[in-house]
Amino acid sequence: MLHLVLILLSLSDVLTQDSNYRVKYADNQICAVRGFSVSIPCSYYYPTSKKVTQMLWCSMNSNKDWCQYPPYVYNSASNTKSDFEFTGDDKSNCTLLIHNVQFSYSGEYKFRFITNVDKWTGDPGVTLQVTDLKVSLIRLSGNGTLKPGDSLNLKCDVNCTQSSSQFVWSKNNELLPESGTVLHFPALTLRDSGNYTCTWKTSTASGSKTISLQVEGNNLEDPESPEDPELWLIWIIVYVIAGVIVIVTVISGAVIYKRRRVHAEDDSNLYTNVKQKKSESDHHGNIRQKKSESDYHGNIRQKQDVSDVYANVKMEEDNFNLYANVS
Template sequence: MALRTAGSLLVVFLWSVAVVLGQYGWSVTYTTQSICALKGSTVELSCSYTVPSDYTVTTTFWFTEYDAAGPVSLSDDPDYKGRVTYHRDKKNGHTLTITDLRESDSAIYKFRFTDQTGKWRYTGNPGVTLSVTGLQVKVTGRYQDKTLTCSTTCTLTDNPTYIWYKNGTIVKEDTSSLYSHYFSDADSYSCAVKGHEDLHSPAVCKNCWSVTHTHQSICALKGSTVDMSCSYTYPSNHQIKKTFWFTKWSGIDAEDLSSVPGYEGHIEYLGDKKSDCTLRITDLRLSDSAGYRFRLITSGDKFSGPLFSLTVTDLQVKMTTSMFSRWVTLNCGTCTLTDNPTYIWYRNGHKVKEDTTSLYSDYFSDADSYSCAVKGHEDLHSPVVCE
């Protein structure tokens, strides 16, 4: 199993193997039967399978739900659109990758395959139990002598190192999820897991202000939807009067995006009005590229969070040719998309390659044309280029 996030890589090998025995030579072997992963991260679920020598497997997929026709492949489930990929190796191994994990992804995942006749079908039981958790800081103790716990709803599978932040600065790294110290009411504290620092917990404090973004910047595809998430704290003796996002000031205060012409029906505030703040922008336009800030107005003061940078790009194929041959290298896109997508390449309208890299090299003919797209957003592909 491997867990990954943008800009970081954390690999964990689990050698405990759970074998599910089948009848007459049919079986599925899962690498592990239980995984606890962080919300927002990427997880891989792996298995291998066996079939009798006179059968050939033609269909393989993972599922969690059934409909009237039977198990539903995750690749066809709208809740997983653009977030799942399948990888099959030459030795009957199969890996399911789920990106941008959500708490609603917590479920039992099972692998299913079908033979060449379409009549023999086999599902590996009991499957893999995936639990997805966020991080929360829990405070125990009295006065300033308190203990903080970086809490999860399940025990993280990879025995992580916890990182503690005081007012946004790292103060401790330890394999223990506990942190004891002399605490000031004016200080804020949050925690993260090493290798996943961009997925840290909301900050906790008593008499402080803070706005913490899950990411500081995002590159997103024109026409897609983006969520800009953050958490906030404010003095406990204040009451929230208004919260909003803005890009510029108008008059004596910031201008609420929901009142800005052109954003109506284009943005949505998803925060719970207690500590979470998320701005969703749909049908992204190139003009949405800007710096965004979250603002708090309370009964006692006003506070704005740090800048969140959004860059919106369309897909454009850039061609680099060789001086001495017809060999060309093509690049898809103008900035590095934040969600580490799979790129799809088309030659003369036919799919020729899927890869996590945005580069594609080929021997170029004057009669050939090329375009690219991102998996899950095939309707937003680039214009065609040809020589």
Template sequence: MVMSVRMAPPLPLILLLMIQVYSADDWGVTYSSSHICALKDSTVTINCTYKYPTDHIITEVFWTNIDSPDPPNLFNDSKYSERIQYLGDKQHDCSVRLTDVRHTDSHKYYFRFITDKNKWIGKPGVTLNVTDLQVESEGERVNEGHSVNLTCKSRCSLTDTSTFIWFRNTQTLNDTNKKLILPSVRRENAGDYRCAVQGHNLTSPPRRLNVIYPPDKPVISISSSCVIVEGDSVNLTCSSESNPPVHNYSWFKENQTSSVGSGQTFSISNFNSSLSGWFYCVAQNEVGCQRSDAVSLTVKGENR
């Protein structure tokens, strides 16, 4: 008797495919600031951190200033290689330092890292603006006694909390504010003003402050001796300090309404008793005018 044996059907082959799924939260670069304003010739530190899946291994890290699939490595760029220093690591810190910054360094910068399985660039990056300093005022000329404000300006708002330094000519002024306020300007305040930021070598170009004022009280000097003999020549000279300089000197004899002469020096030739009297001068510039005391001119022996 033949017995038939029924065989069990073969078990299906089951292939398990493990797929690792990452979320956007597993990747990222965080910068401490999105905008940095720095002084020319200063040092800038960009602090940042980065993250990636734990099963990845970092193979390369660098900084770049171009957002592209294959951006350049600034550490290999001759314009940066002598000045750039990576402060981070191949784990989570991606801080970088750039020294002696220049106007041409004004760019957007990105941190780039590569793992054994992927590449990542940290957007939106950090914008660096490099600025110099300028002294600005309402005008280069100010009347004595008026107020004037001088401001130390930069093309962007400095990121660091700044203490300012002010100079007039070679003198360091006792003021640390961004704005230098002169409430009542004197002629001694005139000069070249410059500003700087404490801790930095950069100084602004000089800005000239011109303080204008009317003539001081004029003084008359007489060229002849104290004794005037009839027929002598007499020269009277009028002197006064002012800014701008005196542009008009006028001479008057007391008790006369019209002037008797003009110019800084008033000359009388062949002096005689009919010319005797008290003389004064008036000095004038564009700001104002001032009169001198009168001096007496008499011929020897003349009673007045």
């Protein structure tokens, strides 16, 4: 009895197909990188007189029939949230977006929709292949730690059969002009150190992987300047500050020297004036002293003259007395 029901349901889908019901997938093979997101583009068609009442996505890993019964990875009649997000609508878009893709998500997926009259499942579905993105370092010369002059390749690889893949490289989040699966370093320099990211892109999926390169060696071995713009800016600021300090120091020294010289000249002139005044004072003092000595000698002379006069008078008086007595 169950088999009869399934046959009738299949016939119903076949009859519906003859009535312009259709599901179209953009690609029947899609690749995805584990841990990233992938989109499964999808469109569906039905007579405009019908109205869509339910939309479903199923994984054939758990649903072995025509998606007629649960489980479903997406059911518009359920509000359950998961990694499977329906980004389409109830008109014509049936695109499914899968987040945080895991290896267990690999397999075939089909879209089914139900109208107020009929139902339809898009068959065959879309096969999803989940893989890891790998970035490998391949030494071409040198051994041990990476040193200036060593040669190597960085290879980006994704084990997927999807066509139209694109590989983009970046260093420290800055996009590089190189593209393709291999990034070649013919002769390493210190400025090649950094974090290199390979980003794999398709029309429906993307993924990236980062590898770090650390080139060791004396800075003198690599005269080239770092290419990191932020490091350039830091060095420019350091040089500007150092230059300003030197200029301010020189100007300050010159000003201080000039002030000290002017002050010294003022002190010298003051000392000269004081010395000059002192010399003039000494000169006047000497003159005064000489004048005083002259007065002194004059007084002595005057006293001597008076004494002489007195002596003469006394002598004359004595002679007179002597003469009178004789008479």
